[in-house]
Amino acid sequence: MHFPHHRSRVIPSATALMTLLAFMPFLVLRSVHGNEALEALLQPPALELPAKSPEPEALLDPVKAIENDGSITLTDGSSYYTFTREGDFTSGPVGITGRTLEGRWTSPQKGRFVVTARRGWLEDTAKSGGTAKPVPATSHRIVFQIGDGTKKVIRSPRIPAMMEFTAYFLIEEFVEISAPETSEAS
Numbered sequence: 001m002h003f004p005h006h007r008s009r010v011i012p013s014a015t016a017l018m019t020l021l022a023f024m025p026f027l028v029l030r031s032v033h034g035n036e037a038l039e040a041l042l043q044p045p046a047l048e049l050p051a052k053s054p055e056p057e058a059l060l061d062p063v064k065a066i067e068n069d070g071s072i073t074l075t076d077g078s079s080y081y082t083f084t085r086e087g088d089f090t091s092g093p094v095g096i097t098g099r100t101l102e103g104r105w106t107s108p109q110k111g112r113f114v115v116t117a118r119r120g121w122l123e124d125t126a127k128s129g130g131t132a133k134p135v136p137a138t139s140h141r142i143v144f145q146i147g148d149g150t151k152k153v154i155r156s157p158r159i160p161a162m163m164e165f166t167a168y169f170l171i172e173e174f175v176e177i178s179a180p181e182t183s184e185a186s
Contacts, residue, residue, distance in 0.1 A: 059148035072165035096124040143173035
């Protein structure tokens with residue numbers, strides 16, 4: 001089909017203009033300094049490889065890490081979970097408001113941690129007008145499956161710097177239970 005009134009014009013695309021502008025400095029460099037300067041500029045930088053690759057960090061068994069360091073702390077980004085050598089367990093929000101847990105833990109098999117804890121609540125009373133909402137304390141059984149991991153420093157606005165045990169973990173169970181019996185010294 002022929003369009004007699006249509007004139008064909010070449011309109012450069014934005015990509016073509018950007019490509020031309022990108023190469024302008026090279027064209028100017030070549031015309032002013034010759035091919036040697038252009039070739040030196042276009043050579044890729046030499047990579048200096050280390051003589052030996054760094055060794056990956058050795059993975060630690062969570063129970064051994066607790067025995068060696070006194071505790072481990074895991075985080076999922078919103079809560080932290082601390083297991084101590086003495087069998088204490090604490091959990092709270094990484095931020096300024098959220099659920100808290102305090103209790104005891106055992107590890108009946110490798111990687112499996114069974115926790116019995118009382119739930120509470122941490123409230124940012126400055127934001128709530130100075131009054132914290134009462135939350136009924138309940139008891140819970142929490143089962144963690146924790147893999148081997150490494151330790152690194154974590155920082156939180158509310159918690160001073162501590163070592164985080166970086167590992168894959170899964171909370172397999174989080175159920176409310178009746179209050180555990182406490183034994184009093186007679």
